[in-house]
Structures are given as structure tokens and as C-alpha cells.
Amino acid sequence: xxxxxxxxxxxxxxxxxxxxxxxxxxxxxxxxxxxxxxxxxxxxxxxxxxxxxxxxxxxxxxxxxxxxxxxxxxxxxxxxxxxxxxxxxxxxxxxxxxxxxxxxxxxxxxxxxxxxxxxxxxxxxxxxxxxxxxxxxxxxxxxxxxxxxxxxxxxxxxxxxxxxxxxxxxxxxxxxxxxxxxxxxxxxxxxxxxxxxxxxxxxxxxxxxxxxxxxxxxxxxxxxxxxxxx
Amino acid sequence: xxxxxxxxxxxxxxxxxxxxxxxxxxxxxxxxxxxxxxxxxxxxxxxxxxxxxxxxxxxxxxxxxxxxxxxxxxxxxxxxxxxxxxxxxxxxxxxxxxxxxxxxxxxxxxxxxxxxxxxxxxxxxxxxxxxxxxxxxxxxxxxxxxxxxxxxxxxxxxxxxxxxxxxxxxxxxxxxxxxxxxxxxxxxxxxxxxxxxxxxxxxxxxxxxxxxxxxxxxxxxxxxxxxxxxxxxxxxxxxxxxxxxxxxxxxxxxxxxxxxxxxxxxxxxxxxxxxxxxxxxxxxxxxxxxxxxxxxxxxxxxxxxxxxxxxxxxxxxxxxxxxxxxxxxxxxxxxxxxxxxx
Numbered sequence: 001x002x003x004x005x006x007x008x009x010x011x012x013x014x015x016x017x018x019x020x021x022x023x024x025x026x027x028x029x030x031x032x033x034x035x036x037x038x039x040x041x042x043x044x045x046x047x048x049x050x051x052x053x054x055x056x057x058x059x060x061x062x063x064x065x066x067x068x069x070x071x072x073x074x075x076x077x078x079x080x081x082x083x084x085x086x087x088x089x090x091x092x093x094x095x096x097x098x099x100x101x102x103x104x105x106x107x108x109x110x111x112x113x114x115x116x117x118x119x120x121x122x123x124x125x126x127x128x129x130x131x132x133x134x135x136x137x138x139x140x141x142x143x144x145x146x147x148x149x150x151x152x153x154x155x156x157x158x159x160x161x162x163x164x165x166x167x168x169x170x171x172x173x174x175x176x177x178x179x180x181x182x183x184x185x186x187x188x189x190x191x192x193x194x195x196x197x198x199x200x201x202x203x204x205x206x207x208x209x210x211x212x213x214x215x216x217x218x219x220x221x222x223x224x225x226x227x228x229x230x
Numbered sequence: 231x232x233x234x235x236x237x238x239x240x241x242x243x244x245x246x247x248x249x250x251x252x253x254x255x256x257x258x259x260x261x262x263x264x265x266x267x268x269x270x271x272x273x274x275x276x277x278x279x280x281x282x283x284x285x286x287x288x289x290x291x292x293x294x295x296x297x298x299x300x301x302x303x304x305x306x307x308x309x310x311x312x313x314x315x316x317x318x319x320x321x322x323x324x325x326x327x328x329x330x331x332x333x334x335x336x337x338x339x340x341x342x343x344x345x346x347x348x349x350x351x352x353x354x355x356x357x358x359x360x361x362x363x364x365x366x367x368x369x370x371x372x373x374x375x376x377x378x379x380x381x382x383x384x385x386x387x388x389x390x391x392x393x394x395x396x397x398x399x400x401x402x403x404x405x406x407x408x409x410x411x412x413x414x415x416x417x418x419x420x421x422x423x424x425x426x427x428x429x430x431x432x433x434x435x436x437x438x439x440x441x442x443x444x445x446x447x448x449x450x451x452x453x454x455x456x457x458x459x460x461x462x463x464x465x466x467x468x469x470x471x472x473x474x475x476x477x478x479x480x481x482x483x484x485x486x487x488x489x490x491x492x493x494x495x496x497x498x499x500x501x502x503x504x505x506x507x508x509x510x511x512x513x514x515x516x517x518x519x520x521x522x523x524x525x526x527x528x529x530x531x532x533x534x535x536x537x538x539x540x541x542x543x544x545x546x547x548x549x550x551x552x553x554x555x556x557x558x559x560x561x562x563x564x565x566x567x568x569x570x571x572x
Binding site: 015017028048049051052065 | 274275276277278279281282292294334336371372373555556558559561562
């Protein structure tokens with residue numbers, strides 16, 4: 001049975017205005033439907049428009065033209081605060097450089113997105129403990145990022161991405177700063193989350209990671225060059 | 231909401247909207263990522279063209295910077311091998327009392343003709359204080375293509391006075407205006423011309439050149455061959471290759487420079503340019519081509535089968551493609567159409 005569509009990107013263009021010069025067009029005519037439970041990889045060389053694509057898919061930036069529907073909602077019609085809330089509940093982010101708040105402990109970092117959706121502190125703490133325990137960091141709850149290794153920081157970031165139980169996990173070069181062993185752990189964990197029903201969107205230029213995905217979107221010069229499924 | 235919650239919310243919003251808020255980034259510890267921040271300033275590479283960049287040519291590089299709350303920001307493109315700016319005066323961009331805004335910086339950068347293939351770092355120096363030397367260098371990775379090529383040689387045939395060398399272009403690029411020479415060396419003496427013109431040798435192609443060559447002494451050893459060619463960015467290059475040459479016999483000689491395979495059915499004879507022989511007509515390929523063209527035509531006549539998204543993205547009953555398209559998109563589309571037509 002075909003899965004329900006969770007995101008639809010229709011005829012999306014993105015440009016940057018360059019004053020009196022011609023605008024710099026970084027995404028052209030992007031059409032992409034993403035379904036619930038998919039593991040999709042967006043790949044392409046550096047400068048292909050991958051990062052801009054990630055910002056659009058993650059609702060961190062809007063298109064200059066075209067529409068993005070997330071769970072049937074037109075993102076351009078949501079106000080800034082509604083968009084922020086909706087994004088926080090629906091999408092969990094994992095970044096290459098972890099992006100943990102350096103002044104907060106591991107558990108506080110994981111609790112942060114839950115504060116955003118006003119989850120009571122007690123519940124947030126219990127859930128954060130559970131998530132960090134699941135990722136093998138039960139004894140690192142009160143450590144700050146600079147007291148953790150790169151692999152441990154990325155695991156905190158994964159726990160944070162799962163804090164609000166989002167339907168979509170958007171991982172941008174999640175293994176870029178990790179050794180191969182920890183990188184494999186992260187990718188296997190994403191695979192496990194996908195088997196449990198999460199939609200995984202992986203942005204990478206590393207063709208070794210692409211094998212984890214069932215659908216691969218190749219971007220070149222701001223356009224979808226080809227799409228492969230397996 | 232509790233004050234503590236508000237505090238956390240503010241931090242989280244800043245984190246999400248700013249995409250990447252990370253700790254202080256130093257030039258030693260940072261690896262390439264799509265974006266990073268320093269002193270509230272976020273920088274990211276938008277794109278560079280062409281991709282990959284070519285040695286000996288210019289490329290355009292656009293960087294996006296979100297200045298956040300910084301009162302002052304200075305960006306300086308660091309010119310280190312293999313990158314230099316077209317105009318050094320344009321290396322620095324300074325912004326002062328600008329409040330919160332986004333800027334896009336454009337640089338025209340030259341790649342050295344001897345740049346090595348692969349990822350090369352290009353640094354952007356960022357400082358947020360006018361009279362302070364405190365700054366970070368943020369490295370961007372730029373992929374440089376390989377303009378050069380490489381060759382493999384074998385002694386294809388030899389007689390008491392003549393040697394045929396088969397030379398294959400085993401690199402990825404064409405070698406233009408290629409000349410094969412036997413330079414002066416111990417162990418061999420060339421009688422007659424010491425250079426043979428090959429012309430343009432495509433990647434994967436091969437040619438045979440012949441020389442009148444006399445070994446000096448009982449064991450001549452390696453024959454040094456000089457190959458001059460113009461690479462695909464117009465730079466004249468010269469390579470020396472050694473061909474093991476154990477001795478001269480009247481039969482075939484099969485010493486080899488390296489393990490690379492060279493077609494065994496080289497044409498005999500000297501001074502004759504040969505190319506890879508074409509096989510007979512491949513009817514399967516022709517049939518497949520017809521099928522592919524048929525499928526393309528079918529989908530062109532049924533565009534709805536091509537693109538499901540438009541069926542789900544309607545506004546006020548109108549499909550998106552029917553809405554008024556902005557002029558910049560129309561311009562880009564016509565630019566692409568005309569470039570395809572060329």
C-alpha cells in the first residue's frame with residue numbers, strides 16, 4: 001500500500017538578489033514528494049544547492065517561488081511563530097557540527113525542544129533521560145558538550161532531535177565530523193528509527209551513506225538531476 | 231510561561247532560525263560544513279561555478295553571511311595556493327553599523343594552473359572588532375578538477391635498429407598537440423629524428439610511434455621517453471617516462487611501463503597513428519535507442535504521468551504551473567532553453 005504523503009515540494013525556486021546584477025538562482029524547478037516512513041537521501045556535489053534544499057525541506061527557509069506543503073499545510077501561510085512551533089513538533093534536526101548549546105548540559109540540551117512546546121518540566125526531564133539512556137549516555141546526563149567526545153555530542157544531538165517525537169528526522173551530513181565506527185552507529189540508528197516508522201531525510205555528499213536510503217535524489221546545478229530508488 | 235522557559239525558548243528560536251549556532255570556531259578545529267557562525271555571524275557557501283573548478287581558470291564564488299546583531303564585520307578572502315583573487319583590492323568586505331541583515335559576497339577567484347585535483351581549502355577571515363587582531367579563518371572546500379592526463383608506454387616492436395613504442399592516454403583528459411621524443415641519454419643513441427608528432431590523443435586512445443634507435447652496450451636498461459602535450463586548459467606540459475628495455479631482438483618486445491592494460495592488437499608499423507578499432511554495428515544498441523526515444527515521447531505527450539506534485543499543489547483550483555511566473559524565472563528558463571539549443 002502506498003504511504004501517505006508527508007511533504008510535497010512543488011516547482012520550488014530559490015534566488016538571492018545581487019543588487020543591480022542578475023539574481024543568483026540556486027534552486028530551479030524542484031518537484032519532490034516525500035512519503036511517510038521513507039528513507040530518502042539528497043545528494044550532490046558541493047555547491048549544487050544541497051544546503052539550500054536542506055533549508056527548504058527543513059522549513060528553515062522559504063522558497064522564492066513555489067510551494068512547500070508539510071503534512072498538507074502550506075508553510076508560506078503559517079506565521080513565523082506558528083511555523084516555528086509546527087517545525088519543532090514535526091521535524092527533528094541532526095547537524096554535522098552537532099549545534100549543542102555549549103552552556104547547557106546534555107540533558108538540558110535535550111529538554112530544550114520540549115520547553116519550546118511547553119511540555120511540563122518533569123515529563124521533559126523523564127523523556128530526556130529515557131532518550132539519552134537509549135543512546136548509551138545515561139552516565140553523561142550532566143556533562144556539558146565540551147566534556148563529551150564528538151560521537152557522544154552527536155548522540156546528544158540525536159536524542160534532542162527525537163525530543164518531540166517528530167515524524168521527520170532531517171540529518172545534514174550527520175557523520176561528517178565522526179570517525180567511521182561512530183558514523184556507522186549513527187547511520188544504523190537512523191536506519192532503526194526508519195524501521196520504527198520515522199521519515200528520514202539525509203543530506204549528504206558522501207556516497208557511502210547513500211546506500212542506507214531507499215530513494216536517492218541527485219542534485220546538480222540547483223536542479224534534480226536524477227532520482228533513483230531501490 | 232516561566233522566565234526560565236522564556237529564556238530557553240529564546241535560545242532555541244535563535245538556534246533554529248539561525249540554522250547553526252555553534253561554539254567559537256577556530257581555524258584548527260573546523261572542518262567544512264555548509265554553514266557556521268562566529269560572534270553571531272553565520273557564513274555559508276551558496277555555490278561556486280563552474281563545478282568542479284579548473285586549474286588555470288577563474289571561478290565565481292558566492293558566500294552568504296547573516297550578520298545577526300554584530301555592529302561591525304570584516305570578511306577577508308585569504309589568498310593561498312592554489313587560489314588568488316582577480317583583484318586583491320576586492321578581498322575585503324567591511325560592514326559597519328548595519329544592524330541585522332544578510333549579505334551575499336561575490337568573489338572572482340583564479341585557480342593556479344598547477345592546482346592539484348581534489349578538495350582544496352579556501353579561507354575566509356572573519357573579524358567582528360575593528361581594532362582588534364582577533365579573527366577566525368573559516369575554510370571552504372573547493373573541488374578542483376584534473377586538467378592533466380597520464381600515459382602508459384610499451385615497446386611494441388623492435389628490430390636491430392628500429393623500435394616501435396605504443397603509447398596510451400590512460401588519464402581522463404585529451405592530450406593535445408602531443409609530441410613523443412627520445413631525449414639524449416646513456417645506453418641509447420637515436421639515428422634520424424628524435425621526435426614524432428602524435429597530434430591529439432583522446433583519453434583511452436593510443437598511438438604508435440617509431441624511432442631508429444641503437445642500444446649502446448650489452449644491457450641498455452631503461453629507455454627514457456619524453457612526452458610533451460597541451461592539457462585541456464591550454465598549458466603545455468612535459469612528462470618523462472621510463473620504459474624497461476632489456477635488449478633488442480627481432481621478435482615482439484613486450485616490456486611494460488606499468489601494469490595498465492594496453493590493447494594487444496596494435497597495428498604493426500611505425501609513424502602511423504592508429505585508433506581503437508570500431509566494432510560492427512550494434513543492433514541491440516540501436517533497438518534500445520528507439521525504445522528510449524519512444525518512452526521519452528510518450529511521457530512528453532503525457533506530462534501528468536511525469537509530475538505528481540502539480541496534482542497535489544493547487545491554489546484556488548488553479549495548478550501552480552498556471553499561475554503567473556515571475557520574470558526572473560522566465561528569464562532563467564529561456565536562458566536554459568537557449569543554452570540547450572546551442
